[in-house]
Amino acid sequence: MNLQNFTLFLHVSGVIVWVGGMAFAWACLRPALAVLPPAQRIPVWIGVFNRFFPLVWMSIVLILASGFGKLAMIGFANGPRAWHWMMLTGLIMVAVFVSVWFGPWRRLRQAARTEDWTAGAAALSSIRRRIGVNLVLSGITVAIATIGLAVL
Numbered sequence: 001m002n003l004q005n006f007t008l009f010l011h012v013s014g015v016i017v018w019v020g021g022m023a024f025a026w027a028c029l030r031p032a033l034a035v036l037p038p039a040q041r042i043p044v045w046i047g048v049f050n051r052f053f054p055l056v057w058m059s060i061v062l063i064l065a066s067g068f069g070k071l072a073m074i075g076f077a078n079g080p081r082a083w084h085w086m087m088l089t090g091l092i093m094v095a096v097f098v099s100v101w102f103g104p105w106r107r108l109r110q111a112a113r114t115e116d117w118t119a120g121a122a123a124l125s126s127i128r129r130r131i132g133v134n135l136v137l138s139g140i141t142v143a144i145a146t147i148g149l150a151v152l
Contacts, residue, residue: 003073007066014062019138021052026131038117045124046112049105060094082148089141096134100127 029048033041067087071079104126111120144152 004070007070007073010062011066011070014059014066015138017055018059018063019135021055022131022135022138025052026128026135030128038121039115042108042112042117042120042124045127046109049108049127053101053105056097060097063090064094080149081152082144085144085148085152086141089137089144093134093137093141096130096137100130104130 025048033044067090071083104123108120108123108127111117111123
């Protein structure tokens with residue numbers, strides 16, 4: 001095994017954790033919890049995000065370090081155009097996650113502390129929309145990473 005294989009392994013592992021977790025939360029967990037009243041649903045989401053968000057941060061570090069590392073190994077100017085587009089969409093995904101972390105995630109926890117379930121539901125809705133955006137971006141990124149290598 002060489003360094004290229006190892007960095008690709010780290011990159012794909014980070015993507016699997018982040019995108020897989022988002023897909024599960026958005027498509028499976030969200031509909032299942034929708035039947036609960038906010039006073040029950042919001043604490044469950046906080047528990048889920050308390051476990052998932054540290055994994056997202058770890059995934060972001062792995063993805064960025066391995067992606068920039070692969071580009072640095074071959075030289076940014078020599079990298080396939082698709083890799084540069086993948087970097088752009090990935091950085092946008094990171095920005096969306098950071099906006100969740102510093103925005104609605106904080107509001108959600110504050111709403112739970114004060115038992116303001118209306119504010120909590122609004123914050124949770126904002127997180128859901130941003131996860132949806134990141135799921136779309138992740139699909140675009142995967143298309144760039146695969147089809148884009150042949151087209152771009």
